Amino acid sequence: MTNLELQLRKNNVFPRGQGNLLPIFVKKGINSELWDEDGKRYIDFGAGIAVVNTGHTHPKVTAAVQKQVANFSHTCIMVTPYKVAIELAEKIIEKAPIKDPKLIFVTTGAEAVENAIKIARAATNRPGVIAFNGGFHGRTNMCMGLTGKVAPYKNGYGPFPNDIYHAPFPIDYHGISTEDSLKHIDNIFKVSIEAEQIAAIIIEPVQGEGGFYEAPEGFLQSLRTICDKHGILLIVDEIQTGFGRTGSFFACEHHQVEPDLLTMAKGLAGGYPLAAVVGKTEIMDKPLPGGLGGTYAGSPVSCAAALAALTVIEEEGLVSKANVIGDTIAEKLRQLQKQYPNLIGNVRNSGAMVACELINNGDVDCPNPELTKDMVTEAGKNGLILLSCGTRGNVIRVLTPLTIEQHILEEGLDIFEKTFLSLVGN
Numbered sequence: 001m002t003n004l005e006l007q008l009r010k011n012n013v014f015p016r017g018q019g020n021l022l023p024i025f026v027k028k029g030i031n032s033e034l035w036d037e038d039g040k041r042y043i044d045f046g047a048g049i050a051v052v053n054t055g056h057t058h059p060k061v062t063a064a065v066q067k068q069v070a071n072f073s074h075t076c077i078m079v080t081p082y083k084v085a086i087e088l089a090e091k092i093i094e095k096a097p098i099k100d101p102k103l104i105f106v107t108t109g110a111e112a113v114e115n116a117i118k119i120a121r122a123a124t125n126r127p128g129v130i131a132f133n134g135g136f137h138g139r140t141n142m143c144m145g146l147t148g149k150v151a152p153y154k155n156g157y158g159p160f161p162n163d164i165y166h167a168p169f170p171i172d173y174h175g176i177s178t179e180d181s182l183k184h185i186d187n188i189f190k191v192s193i194e195a196e197q198i199a200a201i202i203i204e205p206v207q208g209e210g211g212f213y214e215a216p217e218g219f220l221q222s223l224r225t226i227c228d229k230h231g232i233l234l235i236v237d238e239i240q241t242g243f244g245r246t247g248s249f250f251a252c253e254h255h256q257v258e259p260d261l262l263t264m265a266k267g268l269a270g271g272y273p274l275a276a277v278v279g280k281t282e283i284m285d286k287p288l289p290g291g292l293g294g295t296y297a298g299s300p301v302s303c304a305a306a307l308a309a310l311t312v313i314e315e316e317g318l319v320s321k322a323n324v325i326g327d328t329i330a331e332k333l334r335q336l337q338k339q340y341p342n343l344i345g346n347v348r349n350s351g352a353m354v355a356c357e358l359i360n361n362g363d364v365d366c367p368n369p370e371l372t373k374d375m376v377t378e379a380g381k382n383g384l385i386l387l388s389c390g391t392r393g394n395v396i397r398v399l400t401p402l403t404i405e406q407h408i409l410e411e412g413l414d415i416f417e418k419t420f421l422s423l424v425g426n
């Protein structure tokens with residue numbers, strides 16, 4: 001069965017809303033390499049969108065999963081819980097940048113965000129939430145409301161929940177300063193809703209889908225100050241940035257800020273569906289018994305995978321390796337930028353979250369989504385999985401597994417360069 005045949009079959013049974021970036025049907029994955037149904041090999045610079053930080057089919061993760069499924073795969077944590085979930089929770093709590101926290105397990109990132117908002121509202125008795133332009137928090141109704149990017153996440157799906165307010169995310173490169181953003185928040189308190197009715201401010205320390213923009217130094221601390229002044233909870237969404245991706249275990253550690261609640265998913269379980277909300281005990285204990293959970297919340301299989309993935313992150317030094325990987329990629333992209341400053345406007349990285357922003361005529365305000373799309377498509381044909389992002393669709397993001405071997409990384413970067421040069425006429 002070829003990729004083409006499978007794509008045709010997929011088109012018959014899946015609606016276009018659940019499309020695929022590339023017509024590549026994966027048959028096998030080992031660390032940073034994938035093989036498709038046609039037998040073609042790819043280097044994976046996407047890691048399933050920052051999920052397989054420990055690589056595809058890491059032997060320790062696979063062994064832990066096999067051992068767990070041989071015992072039992074599901075009982076429901078709210079009916080008859082199990083040790084592997086407790087062990088994992090204890091381990092996450094050790095790592096969380098919050099003092100004496102508790103946590104809940106859920107299954108997806110969107111669910112973690114939904115629950116963080118539920119918990120914040122229950123703990124404060126307030127309705128309002130402030131989120132940021134360009135932010136992405138998931139595809140459920142509350143998460144769509146929080147998301148600050150219309151296409152393709154919001155068009156046609158309203159109405160969204162009330163009491164959500166958006167502020168600009170400070171992005172120096174686009175002329176939006178920290179002061180602009182803070183003034184806007186202050187203005188929300190003046191013209192839309194009083195600060196004492198805001199339950200939470202939710203922020204990604206590095207915007208993911210929005211374009212890989214890192215919160216400037218001091219910004220999270222300013223939000224912490226605003227929150228403390230008005231009794232608002234600070235929720236840090238680390239679903240894309242967590243588990244070593246940005247060169248610290250959680251990205252908010254770079255900012256020396258203690259959030260009240262933190263959401264995690266993706267890299268947590270090395271490729272198995274698991275998410276969590278961790279938060280200060282007095283906040284986490286506010287919802288009534290039975291108010292939080294889900295049938296598959298904290299699947300024992302995912303918990304076993306996560307425990308193994310956390311061990312791999314520690315044993316293989318993946319947190320510091322993220323910086324080495326990210327700097328290697330950024331350096332290569334900067335070399336290309338020097339040659340093509342009119343097309344590559346900006347290269348940035350937070351650890352191994354690397355992005356380059358493609359523009360036209362050297363103009364920051366002239367995004368180049370066409371070249372971005374072509375890069376993703378052509379790189380795929382050349383054997384490299386690349387992802388794009390950005391509110392203007394003009395950012396290429398690189399999210400390799402943190403276990404990627406140096407020679408594979410270099411091979412992937414060579415394909416990147418070759419693809420870029422072939423598209424821009426060299």
Ligand SMILES: Cc1ncc(COP(=O)(O)O)c(C=O)c1O
Nearest residue numbers: 108109110136137138208239240
């Ligand atoms: C920052 C952030 N929050 C929430 C989500 C939603 O996670 P999920 O797709 O697992 O629901 C994502 C997914 O990309 C994300 O990057």
